[in-house]
Amino acid sequence: MSQLNYLEKLLDGVDVEWKPLDDISVKISSGGTPKTGVAEFYDGDIPWLRTQEVNFDEIWDTGVKITEAGVDNSSAKWIPANCVIVAMYGATVGKIGINKIPMTTNQACANIQLDGNIANYRYVFHFLLSQYEYIKSLGSGSQTNINAGIVKKLVVPIPCPNNPEKSLAIQAEIVRILDAFTAMTAELTAELIMRKKQYNYYRDQLLSFEEGEVEWKTLGDLAENLDSKRKPITSGLREAGEIPYYGASGIVDYVKDYIFDGDYLLVSEDGANLLARNTPIAFSISGKTWVNNHAHVLKFETYAERKYVEYYLNSIDLTPYISGAAQPKLNKKNLESINIPNPAPKEKERIVAILDKFDSLTCSIKEGLPREIELRQKQYEYYRDLLLSFPASPAGGPQSHSDEAA
Numbered sequence: 001m002s003q004l005n006y007l008e009k010l011l012d013g014v015d016v017e018w019k020p021l022d023d024i025s026v027k028i029s030s031g032g033t034p035k036t037g038v039a040e041f042y043d044g045d046i047p048w049l050r051t052q053e054v055n056f057d058e059i060w061d062t063g064v065k066i067t068e069a070g071v072d073n074s075s076a077k078w079i080p081a082n083c084v085i086v087a088m089y090g091a092t093v094g095k096i097g098i099n100k101i102p103m104t105t106n107q108a109c110a111n112i113q114l115d116g117n118i119a120n121y122r123y124v125f126h127f128l129l130s131q132y133e134y135i136k137s138l139g140s141g142s143q144t145n146i147n148a149g150i151v152k153k154l155v156v157p158i159p160c161p162n163n164p165e166k167s168l169a170i171q172a173e174i175v176r177i178l179d180a181f182t183a184m185t186a187e188l189t190a191e192l193i194m195r196k197k198q199y200n201y202y203r204d205q206l207l208s209f210e211e212g213e214v215e216w217k218t219l220g221d222l223a224e225n226l227d228s229k230r231k232p233i234t235s236g237l238r239e240a241g242e243i244p245y246y247g248a249s250g251i252v253d254y255v256k257d258y259i260f261d262g263d264y265l266l267v268s269e270d271g272a273n274l275l276a277r278n279t280p281i282a283f284s285i286s287g288k289t290w291v292n293n294h295a296h297v298l299k300f301e302t303y304a305e306r307k308y309v310e311y312y313l314n315s316i317d318l319t320p321y322i323s324g325a326a327q328p329k330l331n332k333k334n335l336e337s338i339n340i341p342n343p344a345p346k347e348k349e350r351i352v353a354i355l356d357k358f359d360s361l362t363c364s365i366k367e368g369l370p371r372e373i374e375l376r377q378k379q380y381e382y383y384r385d386l387l388l389s390f391p392a393s394p395a396g397g398p399q400s401h402s403d404e405a406a
Contacts, residue, residue, distance in 0.1 A: 017161040022152035031105035032075025041070030047103035051087035054097040094136035110151040123171040181380035199358040220336030223298040232292040248294035258288040266295040271328025282313040
């Protein structure tokens, strides 16, 4: 039997009732924060969850621990394992998690202890994942917060509501299918993390040299600086096109005209970007491009020269070269003063060939593990939407996916 036929049979003729979370839960609560600055409230052994740790996944530990005194002198409360947690404040609003150990939380977490006689907690977890954008849209105020009252009114489709045994069996089977996809994604993600560690190890080994083993040269000696040719385009004058327009951390836009045509290395000029290291500090570009004044433009004689310097710059701390307080920058003078180990051309080619292979496995969107993880995530979302496409709630609220697509 095909997967689609199996799913159709599983849900064939199934009645559904949309029930508020409040009706299918033992308790929905939020937590609290012990007074900051009171030493006896913190650095204990009680896990205390903050919303930045809620990220569509299981939660096995917390970054901050509090003490019994911290619990007793605040609104922080213990919750049992396997609550579905909804983040209610700010940038994380609408994110979902499951605590796998008993813990306490801050006031920005809505902690849903499901009634196991009505709803499978993982079934509710998967459904709320599918409603992330809708839940986020319910926020109000400058930080787009929601509250526990809103969470309690969120409705969940309960199949066969008059036959709890059958209902829970259907929910469990939906969970089994969806968990299989998430387990596959988790396995691939763990593999990717291991590969990245392996890549970082070999990169550091390949780019480390004993004293006197190679000569060192400044970046100014190794590359031609083309900063004088770059220029920004004010947003009002940008003419849409197909030419990539680059800034400090990648493509900003696509425009009609170009400045550069060839292979170059861009190095971020933005100090904040360099310190955060959320994106590559140095990255290669090819073909017709436009570059604004937030990225330095360097030209090299060969591919190996360019990629070697790219790998090296992305492996070192550039903090000593960043100047300025209000708007820290890696200026041209400091950039060109960076010392680079300069092995023979053949050795550079060997190093680059090895690191290119690791890079394609760990960093490429079009090949390797990231691509595979992306495909598995899309597969999970497809089957999740298929399995949870029930007729829309007559009381309003979240729509079925089939209704959304209509």
